Amino acid sequence: MAEKHSERQQQQQEQQQAAVEREKEKEEKRVADESVLVAWFVNELALGLVEGVGVILEWSHPTYNTPCHTPMGYSVIDQADQPAAQPSLDTGVTCVGAFCTLLRSVAVVFGPAVRQRVFDAVFFRHLPVSRPQEQESDSSEINAPLVVPRQGVETASNVSMSTSHRRLLPVYVTAFVVHQPPAQAGRFLMETLTSYGHEWCGWRLSSHRLLFDHTIRTLGQHQPLTVLSILWQLVNHQDTKTRLAVIDSFEVLLGALDTEQVARRVLPALFTLSRDADPSVTVRSIQALRGPLLNAFPLTHTETPPPCGHQQPQEKILSEVTAHITGLLDGGGSDVVRACLDVFYGVTAAVAHTSGFGLGGEEGEEENVLTTFIVPHVCRLATLPEYSTHRGVCSRVAECLMNIARCPLPKPLMAAAVLPSLRHLAGTPDVPAAPAISQELRSELWALIRAIEKPHGEQLA
Structure with missing residues (x-):
């Protein structure tokens, strides 16, 4: 009798548990169906708004070419490399920001449960589950398996992931990622970079590049440690395009990081990538050093550390970047030298722009990274015979010297180094x-040369 009673109780418990599971499945299916409907609504709303904003921008700026945008400002690029009829950059950033604010407001209204379902349905159902190489991570949660939505969520929508939808993924991130825990945001960033890094790298001179910049900058502002951890895991990724996307991410992220984080987390990664076996990765990582160098430029260049024995972060950045570029110039080929000259060109152009593009030859004797580092290297490269026949290197040296001549330099340096090189x-x-x-x-x-010599006469002759 006791055995039959215990069996009856066990059966009742199993039946109750099965009923609870059925109710739970029904509730999950109902929420999943609602999330699919919401995801469809958000997709259609996003597509309509983006297309409408694009039409308005093209109508209001029909012939404006978007300059290449970097965290340090606007860089000069050839007109032939620019896309025709692109909207104004400032207007584009404003529209993207307003669009993301609208989607973020919608996400808040839906509540956390539906919002999480929307996040999974919109994002992860379109991302192939391709895990990168196993890397060390600062957080064990970030390396957790990717959460794949239920089969019902995947089959409820028959709309394939088109190029337009993929380009909208960064906008969705900026709208929803501020509500996600670090592990969820980190998994999404890793999957996005490894899956679509090859496409994002093609947006460098495209209006869609704004979405990529806006995404990385927003993630960096809200969860900088998560973003840095993911980027560090992908530094040695086997896919070249993913490594290029990582470099672009570091470059965009500079504006959201403090000086110490740049010195401790960004520079070592860029230094590692500058020794990459792929030439394109090497060149891009060297060019990305322009931002840290330009940020630290106003500091006086000194060879001795402060009295306390510890370098300030900006001084540490300055010394490490200059030492690294010196090593690259001494042992690199023409592509590496040209990339280093691109860094010099960006810094000298910014300094010349700040000084009003006047002529050099000032009275000041202050030493800085321009007078003690950039000018000697550029003047030395101008006289090396192996680069006199290399059009890319020689032309860039000439352009750097023309920028340097318009920077505020001491008269002796102008007369002894810059003018002879010109x-x-x-x-x-x-x-x-x-x-x-x-x-x-x-x-x-x-x-x-004549413009420089004319006002100074015999002093610079």
Whole structure:
């Protein structure tokens, strides 16, 4: 009798548990169906708004070319490389920000339960579950298995993941990611970079690049440690395009990080990538050093540490970047040298712009990274015979010298280093011009030389 009674109780418990599970499944299915409907609504709303904003921008700025945008401002790029009829950058950022604010408000209204379902349904159902190489992580949660939505959620919508939907993923992130825990945001960022890094790298001169920049910057502002941890895991990723996307992410993230984080987390990663086996990764990582170097430029360059024995973060950035670039120039090929010159060009152009693009030759004797690091390297490269026939390197050296001549420099340095280098490239009666210098560039060099010599007379002759 006791055995039958215990069996009857066990059966009743199993039946009750099965009933609870059925009710739970029904509730999950109901919430899943609601989330699919909400996800469809958000997708359609996003597509309509993006298309409408694009039409308005093209109508209001029909012939405006968007400059290449970096965390440090606007860089000069060839007009031939720019897409035609792109909207204004400031207007585009404003529209993207307003659009993300609207979606974020919608996410708040839906509540946490539906919002999480929407996040899974919209994001992860379209991302292939491809795990990157196992890397060390600061957080064990970030390496947790990817949460794949239930089968019912995946089959409820028959709309495939089009290019337009993929391009909207960054907008969805900025709208929802502030509500997600670090593990969820980290998994999404890793999957997005490894799955669509190849497509995002093609947005460098596209209006869609705004979405990528806005996403990384928003993630960095709200969860910087999570973003840095994910990027560090992908530094040695086997896919070249993913590593390029990581470099772009570091470059965009500079504006959201403090100086100490840049010195401890960003610079070591860029230094590692600058030794990459792929030339494209090497060049991009070197070019990304322009931001940290330009941020630290106003500091006076000193060879001795402060009295306390510890370098300040900006001084540490300055010393490490200059030492690293010196090593690259001493042992790198023409592509590496050209990438280092791109860094010099960006810094000298910014300094010349700050000084009003006047002519150099100031009275000041202050030493900084321009006078003690950039000018000696550029002037040395101007006289090396192995680069006199290399059009890319030689032309970039000439452009850097033209920027340097417009920076506030001490008169002795201008007379002893800059002017002789300009004459060496432009050619003199005794020394022919560098073979890689075009006639047009040679004319510009001589016009600049005469403009510098005219006001100073014999002082700079």
